[in-house]
Amino acid sequence: MQVRQEIFDTYWRFAAMRQEVFFNKINNVPPPWTSDPIINTYKFCNAYRASDRVSQYLIKNVIYDENRSNNEEEVILRILLFKIFNKIETWKYLENKIGDYITLSNFDSNAYSDILQEAMHLGYVIYTSAYMSCASKEFGYDKKHQNHLALIDKMVVQDRVVNRIVKAKNFEAVFHIIQEYPLLGKFMAYQLATDINYSEIINFDENSFTIPGPGAERGIDKCFIDTHSKTSTDIIHWMTENQEREFQRLGLNFQSLWGRPLQAIDCQNLFCETDKYCRAAFPDLKSNRKKIKSKFTSTPQPIDYFYPPKWHINDKIQENLVQKLARLDIPNFQQINNSNYQQLSLQLDFLVNTTSEIPNNISKPHKKYEQETQKKKSKALQNVNTEQSQQLCLF
Numbered sequence: 001m002q003v004r005q006e007i008f009d010t011y012w013r014f015a016a017m018r019q020e021v022f023f024n025k026i027n028n029v030p031p032p033w034t035s036d037p038i039i040n041t042y043k044f045c046n047a048y049r050a051s052d053r054v055s056q057y058l059i060k061n062v063i064y065d066e067n068r069s070n071n072e073e074e075v076i077l078r079i080l081l082f083k084i085f086n087k088i089e090t091w092k093y094l095e096n097k098i099g100d101y102i103t104l105s106n107f108d109s110n111a112y113s114d115i116l117q118e119a120m121h122l123g124y125v126i127y128t129s130a131y132m133s134c135a136s137k138e139f140g141y142d143k144k145h146q147n148h149l150a151l152i153d154k155m156v157v158q159d160r161v162v163n164r165i166v167k168a169k170n171f172e173a174v175f176h177i178i179q180e181y182p183l184l185g186k187f188m189a190y191q192l193a194t195d196i197n198y199s200e201i202i203n204f205d206e207n208s209f210t211i212p213g214p215g216a217e218r219g220i221d222k223c224f225i226d227t228h229s230k231t232s233t234d235i236i237h238w239m240t241e242n243q244e245r246e247f248q249r250l251g252l253n254f255q256s257l258w259g260r261p262l263q264a265i266d267c268q269n270l271f272c273e274t275d276k277y278c279r280a281a282f283p284d285l286k287s288n289r290k291k292i293k294s295k296f297t298s299t300p301q302p303i304d305y306f307y308p309p310k311w312h313i314n315d316k317i318q319e320n321l322v323q324k325l326a327r328l329d330i331p332n333f334q335q336i337n338n339s340n341y342q343q344l345s346l347q348l349d350f351l352v353n354t355t356s357e358i359p360n361n362i363s364k365p366h367k368k369y370e371q372e373t374q375k376k377k378s379k380a381l382q383n384v385n386t387e388q389s390q391q392l393c394l395f
Contacts, residue, residue, distance in 0.1 A: 002226040011274045016252040019047040038280045043294035060306040076162040086128040109149040138182040171204035187213040210264035215272030239267040258316040
């Protein structure tokens, strides 16, 4: 392969800088979190896909929330429903309107469609702009969201697709099962397969299969002059396998995700982000997209990072939290036992003023649950006053 050296090196430098930003934010380093003006100005995804805010919400609140059912059919419903819109506010709006958790027993494509139609009438955008999903009238409806809800109904309720997915022999087979359905292109099917692989439904090596998206293809074209007949998939795998050597070659101190190296899905995403970065850093490099659309804006809502338990890194995050708490002068710190550290971290969410795109119309049952949950979590902080707790917000 013949690389375009300056751009190829930028790929690795960007990965290291973006991960540096990630840890600087966690470590309460005041902004700017990097000296790079482009990363400070524009919005870029994390080096690790699972660290992005929406993926974090999916993993922690949609898949692994201990108050939700871990039945495989229930989990697949939640993943598909959340990811088809890929927007936290849309998920919250649905649950607030139905007044309960989303479950198979209350899933009704027509009723859910009416709720989302109401949201759109109020002026809310129910889909993310992160990646586009097909919008044909495959199921005979005029509205995009109606057809998508009908698709989910067919996959989960009618076909019980989870039965085929759990029997899949490898990651690629899961991808092909999903891709069989309408309205789901190759890249979307790959994204959904990855999200399902975050759960306990399946457990395949993320590096065993990958699909490049349009943004990744553009990034690859910028990084390589000649791929010598290697496919984009081959190149992504090569990047995954050679990451340590490349970081060392450039003298970069890449901070991994608590020991977890970049996976194929991450290296794929990094090509997309490199394409975006190059629009500002190397504007003379030809591309069908010339500008970065989104500017960076800080989100006030903190993230209590949580990853699929099967990755075995959540205990390392907790250790990181414990070390930070120990360095702070907290009265009666020793009285907070190990079981309360995570509760302490979670309680920080409630000490930060946040704004929401969705109006406060939470139904009584759901609001009552939230109030009870807050009371339970607050018990872990009896020995820490509010002023000191606000100083502990790590994210």
